[in-house]
Amino acid sequence: MSIAEEVNCLRRIPLFANIDTSKLKLLAFTSERLSFRSGDILFEQDEMGTCAYILLRGEAEVIITGPGGPLAVATLGSNEIVGEIAILCDVPRTATVRASTDLEALCVPKDHFLQMIADFPQMGLEIMRSLAHRLEQTTVRLREVLAAQAP
Amino acid sequence: MESSIFRFILRHSVRQQIVLTLMTLASFPFLYASLDLPKRIVNEAIAGKKLPESFLGFHLDQVTYLFVLCGLFLTLVLVNGAFKYVINTYKGRLGERMLRRLRYELYVRVLRFPLPRFRKMSSGEIIPMITAEVEPLGGFIGDAIAIPVFQGGTLLVYIAFIFVQDPVLGAAAVSLYPFQGWLIPRLQRKVNQLGKQRVRAMRQIADRIGETVSGIQEVHTHNTASWHLADLSHRLGDVYRIRFEIYQRKFFVKFLNNFINQLTPFFFYSIGGYLVIHGQLSFGALVAVLAAYKDLAAPWKELLDWYQQKEDNRIKYEQVVEQFHVPDLLAERLLREEEDVPFTGSLSFHNVGFGEDGGSPILEGVTCDIPLDSHTALIGVGSGRDELAQLAARVLLPSSGQIRLGEHDYAELPESVTGRRAAYVGAAPYLFSASLYDNLVYGLRHRPLRENGESPNDASGEAAERRKSRMAESVLSGNATDDVHADWIDYAAAGCDGPEDLKARILRVVTMVSLQDDVYGMGLNRTVDPERRPDVAARVLEARDAMRAMMLNNPELGRLVERFDPDRYAVNATLAENLLFGTPVGPIFQTDALASNPYMLHVLDKVGLTDTILETGHKVAETMVELFAGLPPGHEFFERFSFIGFAELPEYQAILARTAKEGLDALRPEERTRLMTLPFKLIGARHRLGLMTPELEKKLLQARHLFASDLPADLKHAVAFFDPDAYNAAASIQDNILFGKMVYGQAQVQSKVGRIVAELVDQLHLRDTIVEVGLEHPVGVAGSRLSAAQRQKAALARALLKRPDLLVLSEATSGLDTSSQSKVHSAILGERKGCGLVWVLQRAGLARAFERVIVMKDGRIAEHGRFDELNRPGTLLHELVSAE
Structure with a gap:
């Protein structure tokens, strides 16, 4: 897959929808392209993160290790971004992400990612939107869980 | 004077x-x-x-x-x-x-x-x-x-x-x-x-x-x-x-x-x-x-x-x-005299004080015995711990009181005794600008012991004559007449009978201080001259063969390493490496010089690639200008990713503007060279610009073969070819083993390959050889090419190697991470069992493993005795231990 195709892929991600092609090309060019076999770990919960991943092809599972053992909480498909929380707020990874099929991803290093957000405020807005969306989903899940626990 | x-x-x-x-x-x-x-x-x-x-x-x-x-x-x-x-x-x-x-x-x-x-x-x-x-x-x-x-x-x-x-x-x-x-x-x-x-x-x-x-x-x-x-x-x-x-x-x-x-x-x-x-x-x-x-x-x-x-x-x-003219100059005999006084019994401090003129005393009224056959921990608060340690190693001399070793005044013993039988390692040891090996054996170089190995052959000849006249001249100027090229290493002091034995001992000591992995890494990245070390080259080639066998058996490995194959284009190597199919030796075939190298141009012409390279260069320039022109000067991307530096951007923009109007044929020769320089840096798998087509790769393979077959004799020394059966003197040991490139885009490829190479090296019992090569690593000015932790480890190894009767350590492992610290601690305590050891500890709890503890407070001894005796409520030791 060449840079041109990667740019097309990035285009489809809402986060990057409003950004110039040349900037996306720069992002693609300066990011490492990584391939994972099914079952490979992208990153482990609780380790410090250095980059965010944009999935180009394939699927990955998000797994949270709690007191009750590992629990798959979500599945990610292509054109999704994962691992940005750790690099946004400098906290350890909040979950483990594992490739559930053969996977191609762009690994965006932390400083590039933050630089892009600084350069393109729309991107910041998109990230807020996507984080808020996830928060809303989490809240819904929490409500469901609480409802299920309630006597 | x-x-x-x-x-x-x-x-x-x-x-x-x-x-x-x-x-x-x-x-x-x-x-x-x-x-x-x-x-x-x-x-x-x-x-x-x-x-x-x-x-x-x-x-x-x-x-x-x-x-x-x-x-x-x-x-x-x-x-x-x-x-x-x-x-x-x-x-x-x-x-x-x-x-x-x-x-x-x-x-x-x-x-x-x-x-x-x-x-x-x-x-x-x-x-x-x-x-x-x-x-x-x-x-x-x-x-x-x-x-x-x-x-x-x-x-x-x-x-x-x-x-x-x-x-x-x-x-x-x-x-x-x-x-x-x-x-x-x-x-x-x-x-x-x-x-x-x-x-x-x-x-x-x-x-x-x-x-x-x-x-x-x-x-x-x-x-x-x-x-x-x-x-x-x-x-x-x-x-x-x-x-x-x-x-x-x-x-x-x-x-x-x-x-x-x-x-x-x-x-x-x-x-x-x-x-x-x-x-x-x-x-x-x-x-x-x-x-x-x-x-x-x-x-x-x-x-x-x-x-x-x-x-x-x-x-x-x-x-x-x-x-x-310094009043308290050390007596000359301390440096010169040869004596041997074994360190036995204990070192007794009698009311010892230390301070600088005018300053408040750093140590006062210290009276204690430091046994020379057991371990003493030095802990405490305030000043004086390090000074006490340095006094014990005779690095410092007391300004009042006396230190006695048996019937000898410790301050009066020549350095031929104290410098060989005692050793001190501080928190910031100094390494000399030489190889790691030279730094490790530094503590064994007291006097010239044997004539230089090569001198006996031509003892009658010119060299001996020259040496004699040098010596005579030194005498006339009142200079030292010791031959700096002689063999100064005191093998016996390290408990060895010769160079081979010493090597083995160095490997043991290096392992003891947990430096072996670092040295192994240095060794992997070093080149070896196969003519000087045919044994190493031969064994590395064995490892290369084993690696190939492993890759044949395990296709997973092929995803991590792309081997060099004379008949295949390596997509993880640069275009230049693919063309040369070797490592440049000297400046002639360096990547940046290829576009102006007459022989390279001749080869490209002959296979009809010149125009293709020029066009590719043009496309690369277009892409680079498009990607990087908007960035501010000095942005790190230029250094890390761009083929064109910020300063050169305007020139390339001008070239592109001209070609847009007049076509590539209108370019001046130096502009052609500028464009043609760019594609040589392309790595297909990494840059993903879509410029490497199968036809281009095929042509490049032709050029590769032509480059090797037509190479004039006077350029043969300028490139070390990738030959599956020959050691490449210009490439590192690791590259010689891999005989290929790590594949881009594989997660954690470096550590995975590192592990595989390490396994291979262990299977073939090659590790010691690589560590030995790693010992040749130059440490840089004041050891600056090593990390602080590596410097400390090297200094510990240097002190351990000479097997001193009394080893004095002062926060000598402070730069190490916690896990290697405890490993090194127990290794040293084991090695020094039954021998004198004084250790200034950062953490009082570590003193538990020592036979005796001296607790200092503001330059005075507060407590002194066995750990469990002292560790009771009300003592300073107890306070320090419980504070941790």
């Missing part, structure tokens, strides 16, 4: 000075004759007056006489020249020897300085003193005696001559000399003082520059460049002012001298003339005295010049030497 330069000169070169003076005096008659002869040639031979009847019994006519005199003149010129040559050479050699002696003695003093001295004196001050400041002395030393003797003698002869002619005029001729002799030194004194100031000011500048270099990080961190510039400017201004004043005064002295010298003829002309007119003096006598006085002027001027030079050099010498 002699406090004045003349004492120094007389003490070490009185014989040579006499020889020099005699030679100078012997040259005088010839010099005089050669000055006199021209007169005779003109007056007697050419003018034909006073032709002698015969010359040496032969009868001569005028022409023959002329030629005889001219021949004599030529001979005298030669004789004078020969005298000058011999005297100057002699002077030069004498000066150099004396300079060498002086520098050597100063360096000896540096080695004998008590350590606290170095807190007041920086290397920035010491270095220029020993190197630049004493340099002019060499030139002066040859002139020191000969000139005054010679010129003074000449002067006396002339004065005597004048006195014989006429005592009154004689007295008149020298009448102003006493005045000059009184005045000039007075004027000179001020110049001397300024000279001293200048030396001091220059020294401070040297010191400041040294500080700037050492503290350059702070300068940039705190934006203080302007402050430093202002400071230096101010100091340079001081030097300027001093120098200017020196010039003014110096030239004023000169002016005054000249004036006074001319004053005497003024009197001769006026008073003498008056006397002649009145008939009280004969005309002939006046002319004779005037001529003699003219002759006086030259030696007198020389003497005065010599005096100024002497003062200048005297001050330089004194200024330097006084810095090296």
